[in-house]
Amino acid sequence: MPERIPEEVVDQIRLNTDIVDVISEYVQLKKQGRNYFGLCPFHGENSPSFSVSPEKQIFHCFGCGAGGNVFTFLMDHNGMSFQESVASLGEKSDVQFEFSSPEEIEPGHVNLNEKAQLEGISLLEKLFHHLLMNTEEGHEALEYLLDRGFNESQLNQYHIGWALPGWETASKLLEKKGFDLSLMEEAGLLIKRDDGSYFDRFRNRIMFPIEDAKGRTVGFSGRIIKPEKNEPKYLNSPESPLFQKNTLLFNFHRARGPIRKEKYAVLFEGFADVIAASETVSNAVATMGTSLTKQHIQQIKRLTDTVVICYDGDNAGTEAAFKASRELASSGITVKVARLPNGMDPDDYIQKFGSGQFKSEIIQHASSLMAFKMWYLRTGKNLQTEDGRLSYINAVLPEISSLSSAVEKELYLKQLSDDTGVSFSSLEEQLKTYLPVQEDIQVRNEPIAPPPKKTSILKAYQRAERYLLAYMMTGNETAYTVQDMMEGLSFPSDDYQAIYTYLLAYVEEGGALEPGAFIEYLPDRHLRSQATELKMLELNAEVTKAELADYINELNKYRQVNVIRQKEAELKQAEQINDIKTATALGMEIFQLWKALKGQHR
Numbered sequence: 001m002p003e004r005i006p007e008e009v010v011d012q013i014r015l016n017t018d019i020v021d022v023i024s025e026y027v028q029l030k031k032q033g034r035n036y037f038g039l040c041p042f043h044g045e046n047s048p049s050f051s052v053s054p055e056k057q058i059f060h061c062f063g064c065g066a067g068g069n070v071f072t073f074l075m076d077h078n079g080m081s082f083q084e085s086v087a088s089l090g091e092k093s094d095v096q097f098e099f100s101s102p103e104e105i106e107p108g109h110v111n112l113n114e115k116a117q118l119e120g121i122s123l124l125e126k127l128f129h130h131l132l133m134n135t136e137e138g139h140e141a142l143e144y145l146l147d148r149g150f151n152e153s154q155l156n157q158y159h160i161g162w163a164l165p166g167w168e169t170a171s172k173l174l175e176k177k178g179f180d181l182s183l184m185e186e187a188g189l190l191i192k193r194d195d196g197s198y199f200d201r202f203r204n205r206i207m208f209p210i211e212d213a214k215g216r217t218v219g220f221s222g223r224i225i226k227p228e229k230n231e232p233k234y235l236n237s238p239e240s241p242l243f244q245k246n247t248l249l250f251n252f253h254r255a256r257g258p259i260r261k262e263k264y265a266v267l268f269e270g271f272a273d274v275i276a277a278s279e280t281v282s283n284a285v286a287t288m289g290t291s292l293t294k295q296h297i298q299q300i301k302r303l304t305d306t307v308v309i310c311y312d313g314d315n316a317g318t319e320a321a322f323k324a325s326r327e328l329a330s331s332g333i334t335v336k337v338a339r340l341p342n343g344m345d346p347d348d349y350i351q352k353f354g355s356g357q358f359k360s361e362i363i364q365h366a367s368s369l370m371a372f373k374m375w376y377l378r379t380g381k382n383l384q385t386e387d388g389r390l391s392y393i394n395a396v397l398p399e400i401s402s403l404s405s406a407v408e409k410e411l412y413l414k415q416l417s418d419d420t421g422v423s424f425s426s427l428e429e430q431l432k433t434y435l436p437v438q439e440d441i442q443v444r445n446e447p448i449a450p451p452p453k454k455t456s457i458l459k460a461y462q463r464a465e466r467y468l469l470a471y472m473m474t475g476n477e478t479a480y481t482v483q484d485m486m487e488g489l490s491f492p493s494d495d496y497q498a499i500y501t502y503l504l505a506y507v508e509e510g511g512a513l514e515p516g517a518f519i520e521y522l523p524d525r526h527l528r529s530q531a532t533e534l535k536m537l538e539l540n541a542e543v544t545k546a547e548l549a550d551y552i553n554e555l556n557k558y559r560q561v562n563v564i565r566q567k568e569a570e571l572k573q574a575e576q577i578n579d580i581k582t583a584t585a586l587g588m589e590i591f592q593l594w595k596a597l598k599g600q601h602r
């Protein structure tokens, strides 16, 4: 399959790359014994069942079965082709090579509709940005943005733009460039009139491109400068295959590295806050006007287990922060809350005090979740009255009881006592009546043990085919030895037979079987996952010919049993039609075959 890049180059890149480093960019990994564990990026989970083996240079998920080597990880995770994955790793290692561009190699590989939509979006992104930065028509919008505290480098970094007031600027351009307008409608750029013609969705708005986790622009949010009635202040791209608010986190692809580095993520309420704070706070993301979903949390959780929420300081923002904090905490994330004074939003604060002070005074002074909850539960209550004090105590005690640390419990009980004037000992007594909140206990952070070895319950022939293949994958010499011993036998399972065939073709073409090698040679995810599972088997450092012969023997036995089963079916048929002669002959034959089989294997 990968003919365009010489095998030596692929080998060299593999040798210069450590799978743990590469996967660490996307998944938070912790060492546990010989392997690393983390949350699987291919299926939603709360306890790590995704493992990476530095020795074998492969990854494998016990939960969903995903698996492969460093190349297939990038292929599966980032939607890259094999060539792209090699090229991206080649850039990072020092291996020099040239190859033709991925488009030339695999024209049919990408989804063509999606590709056209991404191109259409990208064309408009460039148009809008040009209009804002370089034209008279965009001048007012540019002044407005600069006035609001955005600087030129932010405008360029985030490709902010301006959409003209006209109805057909974008649609005419897209048509002229030969785009299929119905696809552009699906991508949310155009709206179809009753007569079948199209007009621009975004007009007279400041345009903020929205990128997905891969850094591809998949939609826009357009902000109006002078809101008129019936016009929303912000207009987002509609939901489409590319633009899905439930999974999109603004700035995620830029923030990934900084989040790992800083070991926490900042969560803003709006994407404009992310841009406003970007000079000092680069580890920030925001949802696109929706509340936090499980998918959002999963993405963040792969990078860090600490999140600082910084929402608007008004009532709605505080409510939303409280809600988000619960969601995050129940997924096992440590939450802190950065509070802004007097109903300010992050943007206001940064304009007034600058982004340096915003980071040092607001973000780095975020309070613990419990302190925030107490503050939140106190608001609107008059602690001068008995009613107010009681309702405050009743709201706070369940929260305190859910804390796992005794020190924290004491700390906040003390604060509650100070706030209300009720004695510490009475509060402590009262606390005992609350059972800990379930949701905080459920979350396990330790890797779950791999399921009990399947091999123990497998039939002998299944065990044999698995080990034969696993040993073959350890080195060319063993692969050839097994091939010789097989003498035309085949593997009972279709998948294993397929892997066997590919493996032989791979070594025939000069491929070397070494850690991390070969997996990418398999054409589909399913086979790759099967092969990685085999690679995860614990094998002896050296395999003896006798051990291999035992496995071959099991396959042979399986084939003979199959022959007998076939004869037995024929016998049954003969009996049904009263063909006594054939039935007797078959009966004799079957008896002999069983006898031979048993004699052979005793």
Ligand SMILES: [Zn+2]
Pocket: 040, 041, 042, 043, 050, 061, 062, 063, 064, 065, 066
């Ligand atoms: Zn998985």
